[in-house]
Amino acid sequence: MSPAPAPHRHRPPRSARAVLALVPLLGIGALTACGGPAASASKGPAVRVSLGAANGMKTVQAGDRLRVSADGGSLTKVVVSDPKGRRLPGGLGDGGRVWISHEPTAPDTKYSVAAEARNAQGGTNEVKESLTTAKADKLNKVVLNPGSQGATVGVAQPVTITFDFPVTDKAAVEKHLKVTTDNGTPGAWGWVKDHSGKDRVDWRPKEYWKPGTKVGLRADLNGVDSGGGRYFAKDYDLNFTIGARHVIEVDLDSKHLTFTENGKEVKDMPFSAGRPDAQHSARTGVFPLLAKEGTITMNSGTAGAGDAHGRTVRDAMKLTDSGTYAHAAPWNAGQVDRADDGFGCIGLADDDADWLYARVRVGDPFEVTGSSVRGRAAQDDRLGDWMVDWPQWQKKSALPSSS
CATH class of the missing domain: 2.60.40.3710 (Immunoglobulin-like)
Incomplete structure (x- = not known):
């Protein structure tokens, strides 16, 4: 004779803020891994198990911890896991009458809950249930x-x-x-x-x-x-x-750029770096290459120039979000080793720009040194991580340093 089917459970609709729907009291003998009775009637009544929030509310809100409680006995084991097999950690308390998760439940996640309990007569019972949390509002x-x-x-x-x-x-x-x-x-x-x-x-x-x-x-x-x-x-x-270890050394004093690969100098080339004033000179610092953008029309206003205007350039290599580039500067033909009418970018002769553009990759450092009226670039001007030394960088972590 097959066991009677488990009674239908009505689940009330979830509220907009609810992460975990209210789950009714679960009789330990109601569900087992193989569908049979979980305890013998001769060993006393089954322990009842209910779910709720650790703060005592029956409905678990976003950010709440899960509470599993026993009525008529004590819990001996509780395992809560998600579909990836990751367990929601927790611990027993109040003499085994409650289990509370150490971490909050995640939204839009199906949890499997397996609980084992013991009643006053020594009967052991097991229940398995699942629940799915709602999607987060934000x-x-x-x-x-x-x-x-x-x-x-x-x-x-x-x-x-x-x-x-x-x-x-x-x-x-x-x-x-x-x-x-x-x-x-x-x-x-x-x-x-x-x-x-x-x-x-x-x-x-x-x-x-x-x-x-x-x-x-x-x-x-x-x-x-x-x-x-x-x-x-x-x-x-x-x-x-x-x-490969590419380092592009940019010396604002000598107006020469040196490309090295794995510690060996490969090519030296002259460049221009803008007029030596507070609006147009190049900034110093370490700039990992952000992007290779090819031919673009530049807006000098993004670099802080009051007399902003656009120029179309090729071989555009982006160094900062504020508009610092290395690129071909054909208007500087014959004088790339001197100041020009640029706006703080690194201007190269066409052939040199073509050569460099073909070899650099995103993340290659442009190390710009020398005298600059505008000084060192701000750390928040894209990848400014190398603008500070290692001890200063470690202090930016939100967790205690392990070193």
Whole structure:
């Protein structure tokens, strides 16, 4: 004779703010792994189990911890896991009458709950149930850089994660981020603001990457609250490789640029760097190449020039979000080693610009040194991670330093 079917359970509709729907009391004998009775009637009544929030509310809101409680006995084991097999950690309390999760539940996630209990007569019972949390009302999204899976980048390229909305709980987010390398490269996370004012967290190696290093990012952000009830809705993975060691040394005093590869000087070329005044001179600093943009029309107003106007240039190599580039400067023919009428960019002769553009890759560092009326570039002018020394960088992490 087959067992009677389990009674139908009516689940009330979820409210707009509810992350976890209210679950009715669960009789331990009602459900088992194989569908049979979970306890013998001769060993006393089954312990009843109910779910709710740790704060005592029956409905679990976004950010609440899950509470599993027993009536008529005590819990001996509780396991809560998501579809990926990741467990929601928690612990027993009040003599085994309650189990409370150490972390909040994630939105839009199906949880499997398995509980074992013991009644006063020594009968042991098991119940298995599942529940699905609602989608979060507010989401946060990210942009990863390098932006291409499997890319080969330069030795100064950090891992960057830019957030659509402010991150007010930076520690909660950072502890779900992990960078791995195939050679144990030391590095650290640091929180910065990008040029548009958005929150960004970068992982920068202590020194330039070793060529050939394979790098992986794992961001287990699905269900993490970035602060104020704004959640992430997915996890992220990124893998890339470090290319040859290209360093572009730019000397504003000698007006010469030197391209080195794996420590060997390959080519030296003259350049111009704008008029030596507060509006037009080039800034100093370390600038990992942001992008190779080809032929573009530049707006000198983005670089702070009051007499803004546009010029079409080729071989455009973007160094900052504020408008600093290295590019071909055909109007400087015959005088590229002197000041010109540019706006703080690195102007090269056409042949030299073609040569450099063909060899550089995103993440290659342009190390600009020498005398500059405008001084050093701001750290938030895109990838300014190398503008500070290593001890200063480590202080930008939201978590205690491990070194």
